[in-house]
Amino acid sequence: MSDSQTLHWQALSRDHHLPPFTDYKALNAKGTRIITRASGVYLWDSDGQRILDAMAGLWCVNVGYGREELVEAAARQMRELPYYNLFFQTAHPPALALAQAIAELAPAGMQHVFFTGSGSEANDTVLRMVRHYWAIKGQPEKKVVIGRWNGYHGSTVAGASLGGMKAMHGQGDFPIPGIEHIDQPYWYGEGGDMEPEEFGIRIADQLEQKIREIGEDKVAAFIAEPIQGAGGVIIPPDSYWPRIKEILARHDILFIADEVICGFGRTGEWFGSDYYGLEPDLMPIAKGLTSGYIPMGGVIVRDEVVRTLNEGGEFYHGFTYSGHPVAAAVALENLRILREERIVERVKAQTAPYLQRRWQELAEHPLVGQARGVGLLGALELVKNKKTRERFAEPGVGMRCREHCFRNGLVMRAVGDTMIISPPLVIGEQEIDELIDKVRLCLDATARDVLG
Numbered sequence: 001m002s003d004s005q006t007l008h009w010q011a012l013s014r015d016h017h018l019p020p021f022t023d024y025k026a027l028n029a030k031g032t033r034i035i036t037r038a039s040g041v042y043l044w045d046s047d048g049q050r051i052l053d054a055m056a057g058l059w060c061v062n063v064g065y066g067r068e069e070l071v072e073a074a075a076r077q078m079r080e081l082p083y084y085n086l087f088f089q090t091a092h093p094p095a096l097a098l099a100q101a102i103a104e105l106a107p108a109g110m111q112h113v114f115f116t117g118s119g120s121e122a123n124d125t126v127l128r129m130v131r132h133y134w135a136i137k138g139q140p141e142k143k144v145v146i147g148r149w150n151g152y153h154g155s156t157v158a159g160a161s162l163g164g165m166k167a168m169h170g171q172g173d174f175p176i177p178g179i180e181h182i183d184q185p186y187w188y189g190e191g192g193d194m195e196p197e198e199f200g201i202r203i204a205d206q207l208e209q210k211i212r213e214i215g216e217d218k219v220a221a222f223i224a225e226p227i228q229g230a231g232g233v234i235i236p237p238d239s240y241w242p243r244i245k246e247i248l249a250r251h252d253i254l255f256i257a258d259e260v261i262c263g264f265g266r267t268g269e270w271f272g273s274d275y276y277g278l279e280p281d282l283m284p285i286a287k288g289l290t291s292g293y294i295p296m297g298g299v300i301v302r303d304e305v306v307r308t309l310n311e312g313g314e315f316y317h318g319f320t321y322s323g324h325p326v327a328a329a330v331a332l333e334n335l336r337i338l339r340e341e342r343i344v345e346r347v348k349a350q351t352a353p354y355l356q357r358r359w360q361e362l363a364e365h366p367l368v369g370q371a372r373g374v375g376l377l378g379a380l381e382l383v384k385n386k387k388t389r390e391r392f393a394e395p396g397v398g399m400r401c402r403e404h405c406f407r408n409g410l411v412m413r414a415v416g417d418t419m420i421i422s423p424p425l426v427i428g429e430q431e432i433d434e435l436i437d438k439v440r441l442c443l444d445a446t447a448r449d450v451l452g
């Protein structure tokens with residue numbers, strides 16, 4: 001495409017579009033990047049540049065771009081039944097077949113799914129569902145949900161409130177009442193002089209303290225991502241989840257594992273809860289469920305919770321597009337591909353070990369304070385001083401690195417000065433080699449800018 005076409009789209013963006021999570025003035029001064037097509041693990045922009053998408057879109061394109069079967073599944077379903085709702089005692093085959101397929105993959109004892117249109121709606125659903133659950137059990141005062149600072153659970157009112165993003169809370173008085181936060185298990189950033197394992201225990205113990213402070217009779221649930229994604233691919237120390245499990249076992253509260261990123265193979269297991277041996281009561285899902293080809297989310301619910309809901313009369317909650325037949329057909333086909341091509345198994349046995357070995361090589365770079373990862377998730381901490389973990393005083397080093405990535409045909413995301421990746425699960429070893437080469441090039445370019 002010609003340069004003038006890029007300018008055309010950029011003008012439309014400036015004149016008519018309000019994009020999500022964007023500083024409008026800054027974007028309009030610079031011009032937005034226009035992505036026009038994609039195939040496998042690659043994107044193409046309107047200038048014809050090929051870009052290795054190390055973020056799988058937004059953590060979601062698990063089977064990679066350009067899968068004809070997903071297109072066909074959508075077209076077939078649109079011809080057969082493009083829409084019907086699941087309200088008022090009706091249903092349709094795609095939603096029911098998908099619920100069964102998800103139940104087959106889910107941890108034992110989690111056999112039901114409530115469908116939503118997105119991950120945020122899934123988290124709105126869990127907030128409604130856990131409060132409804134306790135009310136049915138005769139404890140309507142058990143309402144408070146404990147989340148974590150720097151956790152991410154979406155951008156609706158409930159999602160933003162359950163999440164712990166202070167910048168989001170700052171715009172419009174969030175969190176809403178009845179939501180509390182404890183610290184995150186971010187050893188590299190907040191662990192100080194402590195050993196990681198000691199830090200993991202100390203941070204987990206905040207859950208115990210918080211439950212005591214609020215009173216167990218007022219706490220409905222604890223919500224957490226198995227690995228924090230948007231917060232910067234924060235992988236808890238090994239001591240963290242076992243300690244949290246001990247605490248949860250002592251208290252009568254529900255546990256919500258937000259699987260929107262970790263679900264559907266990201267860690268090399270079907271769910272992050274499988275990876276860490278967690279036993280959640282509710283699991284919000286989205287993203288990898290459809291590989292992002294069409295919006296869909298849901299909540300997988302433990303049998304015991306379902307038994308209680310069955311006794312509660314009508315649950316006054318749902319969406320026009322809950323279980324949308326076209327989305328369900330695409331999700332079903334996406335799960336078929338993941339299973340039949342044994343993509344999750346390959347991530348665990350081959351791709352993840354290979355990526356993580358090569359990712360660790362980057363730890364030697366002068367700019368990198370820590371390289372960490374699990375499955376096909378990775379993070380690099382960019383620091384001024386590797387030994388002392390001293391950060392850069394000037395803001396925007398991560399964004400600068402991100403700009404170098406785009407210029408060199410690579411999408412990496414910057415969370416502050418943490419560079420993160422989450423590539424499609426179908427990425428091959430040669431593509432991983434290309435990814436590592438490109439990351440190194442971009443780190444070198446960033447180092448020249450900031451270390452001199």
Ligand SMILES: *Cc1c(COP(=O)(O)O)cnc(C)c1O
Nearest residue numbers: 118119120152153154258260261
């Ligand atoms: C992306 C995300 C969400 C929100 O999903 P949307 O589809 O953007 O609403 C919720 N939880 C986690 C862990 C996420 O990464």
